[in-house]
Amino acid sequence: MTDTKITLTESEMPTTWYNLIADLAEPPPPPLHPGTHEPIGPDDLAPLFPMALIGQEVSTERYIDIPGEVLDVYRLWRPSPLYRARRLEAALETPARIYYKYEGVSPAGSHKPNTAVPQAYYNAAEGVRKLTTETGAGQWGSALAFAAGQFGLDCEVWQVRASWDQKPYRRVMMEVWGAEVHPSPSDLTEAGRKILSEDPDSPGSLGIAISEAVEAALADESTKYSLGSVLNHVLMHQTIIGEEALLQLAKVGDTPDLLIGCTGGGSNFGGLSFPFLRERLAGKNDVIIRCVEPAACPSLTKGEYRYDFGDTIGMTPLIKMHTLGHDFVPDPIHAGGLRYHGMSSLVSHLYEMGLLEAEAIDQTECFDAAITFARSEGIIPAPEPTHALASTIREAARCRETGEEKVILTAMCGHGHFDLASYETYLAGELVDYDHPDAKIAEAMERVPVVG
């Protein structure tokens, strides 16, 4: 049983990110100013982001060099391993060949540092001294805390109050790396004080935390804001995942027939899939690419493709995307990273072009898959990638029936070391699936602005 892990040396690590937009007949529709409904320009974004990232956001270059200082930090955990899931295949008695690309080896335990590191680097290079951001359960906040420290930047994180209270360890992780963390709503911003004056016991929300982090960035010239998903440059930074996986599969002479990733904002999914999509557009493979989303938050399978706000309270530009309505509140599934009302503009655009397929799965089936995976492969996955796993296991079962030796590549974007409370609920038989949210979506869609 050889080639359990397919590894690359540091000298084999890719040195460019891939910008899929260069290979599309038309780019995704531009974001619009929420007041004028005109396309926004670099000047609108300059108060929040450094010019290098704004340039990447609108770039049509096919490849962008990864700066040496970023590669140096990537080497702390990259290249990440590609696993042939031989023990899972045996447990499933499937003829399918299953591979998974594992991003849990990063210091923060997920794919998020792949973009946090370059974001911190470009900000530091332009003289920025502090980054602000929001975080829910803490995956993104901890990635940015780690990255900011590597480049001598201060980092201030607004963590949703409910998570701050229930899951203190992600906060401690951020503090170990030197970040300052506040529960949101806080009394440090106008936005926070307004909420607290109305409800001193507010549990907060990602929308409120974004407002606080943005306000703090705008209030200080040497401070900027950082976002962990959705934007084009964030998805592009993640493509190092797929570039590595291409090299790794080439080493064992395999080509995927099916690539599966979970989708929340789309950055892990885009990171793995875009380089394989490039190869498909060039006629080099026939891979089917599948997004898997929670049944409780089905933006691709049940949302509409139209302009909507990226945040809950309507502060951001309008973005053309698959949306459930910007104030749609998903049921409290454990995959917190997939509880987003929209989908990145780029992934939405690809789905509209017919380049991707999508399915939605309930969380109980996802945790069933997680246990099967942990008991065969050892790794305990975060709740988010269990969606990709559940779809993989469905497919492997089909292959058991048909005898097809399908090659499946799955995105395993992080470990579940900070998610064991959700496993405890599952093992106690107390995990619930929610009613599918069709009526709630229809209601939220009524409040989406009409554009054009």
Next chain:
Amino acid sequence: MTDTKITLTESEMPTTWYNLIADLAEPPPPPLHPGTHEPIGPDDLAPLFPMALIGQEVSTERYIDIPGEVLDVYRLWRPSPLYRARRLEAALETPARIYYKYEGVSPAGSHKPNTAVPQAYYNAAEGVRKLTTETGAGQWGSALAFAAGQFGLDCEVWQVRASWDQKPYRRVMMEVWGAEVHPSPSDLTEAGRKILSEDPDSPGSLGIAISEAVEAALADESTKYSLGSVLNHVLMHQTIIGEEALLQLAKVGDTPDLLIGCTGGGSNFGGLSFPFLRERLAGKNDVIIRCVEPAACPSLTKGEYRYDFGDTIGMTPLIKMHTLGHDFVPDPIHAGGLRYHGMSSLVSHLYEMGLLEAEAIDQTECFDAAITFARSEGIIPAPEPTHALASTIREAARCRETGEEKVILTAMCGHGHFDLASYETYLAGELVDYDHPDAKIAEAMERVPVVG
């Protein structure tokens, strides 16, 4: 900045364990029967351990082949990376070259699966159906739970009640991998019931949990017991760490001047150091090998070398070792894995022979070192290896003064994802160091049996 991680391919993974005893002029003194004070034989151990492991315990063969089935499971995370700590070196402004061998990449997050996997394998091969063990905070219990599952064995773990209550996530981890976990004392054993009848609210202890696990193993013919440190065969299984590190350092053409590991029972330390000690005994290097222990539990630096019980309540054979007295209770430092009153017989023997040096460090200095490490290298270490880190940082500071380009190899035996409560205490400025325990040691030593 190349060669941050020095990796090996799976085909370069060592296929034998190294048995240091083959290279010693005399072996460690044998364990004695607690009643007769005569050396114990295989028959005394057979009710608890399979014959293959008993054979390894007394073997004088220099190398023992790692079974293919064990190698197959090792491949889920081995070979583990050796890091050149370039960012730590820069932070310390030291000319020293610091390497660390990182075992946190295993599914359980520490070096413990290196022995849990072969122990499960040999038991399964001899028809055993269930393994029992004890665990404190859960590092060993989770490693055995994972390993047992890989070979279709049931696993029953008695977890010290205080840990069960305070740190539920290691328990959930064991359950995810299929183990049954009980708080100890439990009402499932005579030993547990006796303690509970005297104190229904007993917080338990490792000694009590051992008694329960051993009783359960003895009560069923198809059940055996498993131990995670101290024994010769356990240390031998861990030597794959050092064998890999030798190959990795050879790739970059470096030889350590100083090797540093933390010591609790000695298995992580022995695993990294014994292959390097073999090379030294053969005249191939001049490495100084240093044990680092907590000032609150200084078995090598303050204990006596004599026969004592391995457990607290005096059920085990008598073992010749450095001991603080079998009922010495260390202060509640956060490095739970180093709170052991004794030291493995083999490491004690080597120390007596003058082959090792030792120092003891207070936990505040260890956590200082941990923060420096986390902010430079990214990895958040478990509290145990921070002892080796603190000693490494002391040495790097000396090199800064002298300009010496000393090559230091440090054992980084696990991550701290389940230890963030201790970091929280440290960051809050509430971490304490304890009075050094000389008087308490002298008192406990009065109860050590006199042998021979």
